[in-house]
Amino acid sequence: MLIDTHTHLGQLRHNDPGLTVEQLVQRMDAHGIDRAVVLAVENPEELDYYVPSWQVLEWCARRPDRLIPFCACDPRHRYPGQFDPYPVLRRYVEAGARGFGENLCGLPIDDPLQRRVYDACAILGLPVLLHIDHHINRDGPGLPGLERLLHDYPGISFIGHAQYFWREISANPEPGVSYPKGPVQPGGRVEELLSRYPNLMADLSAGSAHNALSRDPEHALGFLERQHGKILFATDVLAMSQELPIVPLFRDLPLSPEARAAIAWGNATRLLRL
Template sequence: MDERDAGADGEESSADDRRTTRRRTLEGTAGIAAVGTFGSAGAVGAADRGRTPQEGDLEEGPLVDVHCHLIPEETLGRDPLSADDLVAWMNDNGIDRAVVLALDSPESYPAPASSPWILDQVGAYPDRLIPFCTIDPRTLVYGEDAAAGLLERYVERGARGFGELKAGVPIDDPRAERIYELCAEYEVPILFHTDEKAMTDEVGLPGLEDVVASFPEVDFLAHAHGWWAHVAADVEAADLGDYPDGEIDEPGRVPKLLERYDNLYGDLSGISGWNALTRDPAFGQAFLEAHSEQLIFGTDYIYPGQEVPQLELFERFDLERSAREAIRYRNLEDVLR
């Protein structure tokens, strides 16, 4: 969650080859079969689910939001957001399904939205809301068995992924790495928020790269300032908590890391994601085209009345059908077990 929202060379195989192999493997699993309803969940079933069918549904397939929240109480001058509120907003804006992220770290939000609470709240909308869970890595102060027991319980209750991981530790902290190991064991993807306060890293993202390379079996969904500032090469420490502007003269670490690691995805939500695409529209167009297989639509919707520019994404950028489908729902199919 963006706090101010309201977001190979030589003989080695290419990233495209690795992604194709990975997709074939995933499509052969039971998990992907369960999630595969995304592809048939467009206009055909929209009215039955209460969502207003949108022009282009049949051509583009469903729209799935990888980054939404439920908030139990008023904070920061913002009203709470219930499951009913979220689904009504989805209906109004042509969103078929949404991932709902837990927030349990003090750095994540003033009003916590715990994993058990999220799992309870989404129960009324099993065909619309997809719950994720989270565990602060500092919970390991109680021992690894405690954290493992929590994750097992959450997965058994229906959690499909892990996030929003937004804790005040370095992204390569040993405690965080134990969480990554647990997610590998339970085969759940991780959506993380990196900035100057949470899941921190240095300019150039060396910690993030080490994590992604060390856990190739885990899909990582990258979000927020610290990640999206690196869409350009000229990054300073202050940019890790800000929204850099101006044209992009040289691509940065984000496109390079996406090319190198097929288990890394970009969550397009929040002000940070939109800023990365629109600060240089020509670059944003080329970036979406080049990396459509590893980018996922998201909004970071967290309070009623929030302005969400991502709803204009497919009008703002002219993408081929295959790229639109990948960003709208296919890539999320790939990462959900």
């Protein structure tokens, strides 16, 4: 059993049509993936187009046996201070959404506007998937803003993803470097935060997580064994031509059966109440 907690449907980039429902399921079949979380894109920063929550819900409803919808909203809607995300998100939850994401908002990670969204997610019991880089959900070195969220929202499971999350697998990452190379230095903030906060999880999707593991395979094995209750298998698949190197990397790691099962499907099943 394998659950992918980070995928996309629809056109996101001007030069690629993205995936249809049938194509995503085809790619899942080819890689032995049983079920997948499909993320909404409602922030303008990372990509060329939106894939709104209602569209994700409609697409996932065609294959409820395989696809699990998330919803999203941009905290900057309406005049400053006028937007209430709660009724918006509640409608998506009533229609079947299981989480909030992908948060791709170009604001500080714990901006007051973002906190209004997290307030709604806390009430609705939605886990929150955070893309963290130099611009999106930006934070200081060592992720102090993320730690404030973990402290202030003990009822929300935050899922860490992307370059400026995973670079912190190593202590004191070089400023401005998205994909640091070489051995992981002990004392990285990712492991410290995962150990300290039960409400932090991390997904293995995209080049960022792959780099964090492949830069130091020995560290990767120990890290995944120690943190296996907090890690989610994921790809970030969004195109037909995209390679998914995390699939063979995860398959070939000599993990204990317990850690493998937790990362492959156990943690996602618990988190998403499947």
